[in-house]
Amino acid sequence: MASPTADLHRLLGDRVVTDPDVATGFASDAYPQAQPLSGTEFTVVRARSREDVVTTLRYAAEHRVPVVPQGGRTATTGAAGALPGGIVLSTAAMTTVEILSQERIAVVGPGVINADLRAAAAERGLAYPPDPASSAMCSIGGNVATNAGGLCCVKYGVTADYVRGLEVVLPGGAVVRTGRRTAKGVAGYDLTGLFVGSEGTLGVVTEAVLRLLPLGDPALTVLAVFPTLAATLAGVDALRGARHTPSLLELLDGPSVDAVQAYGDYGFPLGSGGVLLVQSDRAGHTLEDVEEYAVAMRAAGASEVAVAEDRAEADLLLAGRRALNPALHAKGHRFIEDVCVPVTRLGELVRRVHVIADARGLDATCGGHAGDGNLHPCFFYDPDDPASRAAAEAAFDDVVRAAWELGGTLTGEHGVGVQKRPWLAEELGVAEVARQRAVKTLFDPLGIMNPGRGIA
Ligand SMILES: Cc1cc2nc3c(=O)[nH]c(=O)nc-3n(C[C@H](O)[C@H](O)[C@H](O)COP(=O)(O)OP(=O)(O)OC[C@H]3O[C@@H](n4cnc5c(N)ncnc54)[C@H](O)[C@@H]3O)c2cc1C
Structure with missing residues (x-):
């Protein structure tokens, strides 16, 4: 079979990266990987329009090639890393922004950087509240696909609270619209909610309709x-x-x-x-x-x-x-947790993180979004010492179990990706995993959308 790069270059021209060194730059997200792929092992498409996405997903279905949607590559879970022989479909160049002030909505391309949307809304006296700490680097497509939270969630909620509707291209190239532009609407199932947080496993978001609020005072x-x-x-x-x-x-x-x-x-x-x-x-x-x-x-x-x-x-x-x-990056190699517990159990979680770190002989930090019960404990390890890395992995598992015991979840906002798959079935239960996989199959019968990430 001809390589996807040559085929897709014929179909999409300069949207396809032909320089392997440039492609290597798309190999991984912010999840620490021992050995990221080289740019010769996968194909990168830099879509500029919905039609580019349709062409790519049609090709992928015809040739059974896995596709990884990609935005700002800030995922901490490995959800946006390239797959061998697959296509990385970057929507980072799809950056249109239309703000309808009277309707208090923004209609945006998936590549718009979160901070840019927030600034564009603020210029019109409006606010797009979701503000991940990665706001200056992450894209709206990635935010939608991870249901990103951030610093202001304690008062304003998460991305899902602001997504009114989506345009999504499904594997095979069909274009679907979910949700609505209006302030209210209950026709049909809430497929927008299904796509939000689906980690690129159902389709590629090509447009989002987002709710805006009046701008508050400078905090x-x-x-x-x-x-x-x-x-x-x-x-x-x-x-x-x-x-x-x-x-x-x-x-x-x-x-x-x-x-x-x-x-x-x-x-x-x-x-x-x-x-x-x-x-x-x-x-x-x-x-x-x-x-x-x-x-x-x-x-x-x-x-x-x-x-x-x-x-x-x-x-x-x-x-x-x-x-x-x-600062934590400078401190050394670490595993970052993203557990979320009921807000009244936050103190117990922080204390248990330090008990676990002491028992495993590790350095740990614990900080994050206290107002939501969503913390990012970190366990530091020596990458050259397998015992130290194993201790950090064991501590990660201990914290997930502690969060469950406290009535919480293994991920509050970063998603599952590759990193948290080992725990997902235990949190959801076997029957729920089977139901969710059946939903996945409805949208992606060939199983080519971001396989091996999240529920996929
Ligand atoms: C320093 C730092 C701070 C962070 N702080 C926060 C925080 O406060 N809150 C928080 O929630 N997260 C945080 N994160 C995690 C990360 O920034 C978010 O998950 C963000 O939403 C990812 O957006 P992205 O554009 O970088 O997406 P990527 O990393 O490129 O992709 C993330 C996921 O989205 C999918 N995807 C991307 N674009 C599309 C698309 N167009 N259609 C379908 N699927 C798509 C990918 O396949 C992947 O599954 C942080 C990360 C870093 C590195």
Whole structure:
């Protein structure tokens, strides 16, 4: 059989990458892989239109070639990595944005970068709230396919809460439209909800209709430093009683704070029990709210509380949180968890992460979206020491089981990808996996859409 690259080049011309070195750049996402594929082992199509996607998926079905949809390649789970002999179908160049201010919707191509959409909406006095920490790099197609969350979910929810409708190309090339543009509508099953979070296993999103909100006020921030982990968690509990939900509530435990401060001077004291960052964007009331949050933090036992009085100060206070991911990257090789537990069990989860790390002899950090019960514990290992890597893998398993015991799930927002497949059937149960695979087969009877990822 001729290689997909030569065939697809005849069909799609310069949409197909013919330089293997360039193709290698599309081999993997942010999931650490021992040996990413070389660009000679798969084909890259850089679609610019729906028609390019249709042509590619028609070819893929005729020749039974697996297809990996790809956006910004920021998935932490291996969901967007190339497959040997397969096609990587990048929608990163499909970047149209239309904002219908009166309707409060945006109609966008899948390649639009999250931060660019947020900026375009803000220019019109509107907000697209979902804001993953990877906002400057990840695409709307990827956000839809992972049902991405982010920092503001505590008040505004996740991507699914903003997707009204989708255009999706199915394997074989059929184009389907799901959902609607209108504010309401209940005709038929909610297929939009099915595609959101499906990790590229059902089809390729070529357009999304997204709900927008009126823009809040620029957020103000409180940063509270606590002497102990227990006091940090008491701070989270105190905020649950707040009458006005913060627009952001992020937790860094002591080791996370130390990692950030080792990465750059963000003004954090070393050896603290933890830090909470809390924001309000409530129109006309931001200062009033953050002052109220500051009182609650002090009452919970904070040793230092800083309140931003303007946007610039708020950004400075948040800078340390934004530095968390690069700081953890600089600290060393790690497995990143994404467990989510009922918000009232958050404290137990954090404590158990550290008990597990101690028992396995590992360094660990635990931080994330405290307001949602969704944390990203990290276990650090020495890549040259198989015993250390095995201990980190065992700790990862321990934390998933701890989350289940606490009534939670193995993934709050990053998805399953390759990384969490070993646990998926245990979480869902055999009968549910069978039902979900039957749904998958309805859309992808040949099993060529992102096989080996998520439920696929
Ligand atoms: C530093 C960092 C911080 C992060 N912070 C957060 C966070 O706060 N919250 C959060 O939720 N996630 C976070 N993530 C994870 C990641 O950014 C999200 O999962 C994001 O939604 C992926 O978008 P992407 O465009 O990079 O997609 P990719 O990584 O390219 O792909 C992700 C998935 O989407 C599928 N896909 C991509 N485009 C399409 C399409 N057009 N049609 C169908 N399927 C498609 C892929 O096949 C794959 O399954 C973070 C990642 C990093 C590296």
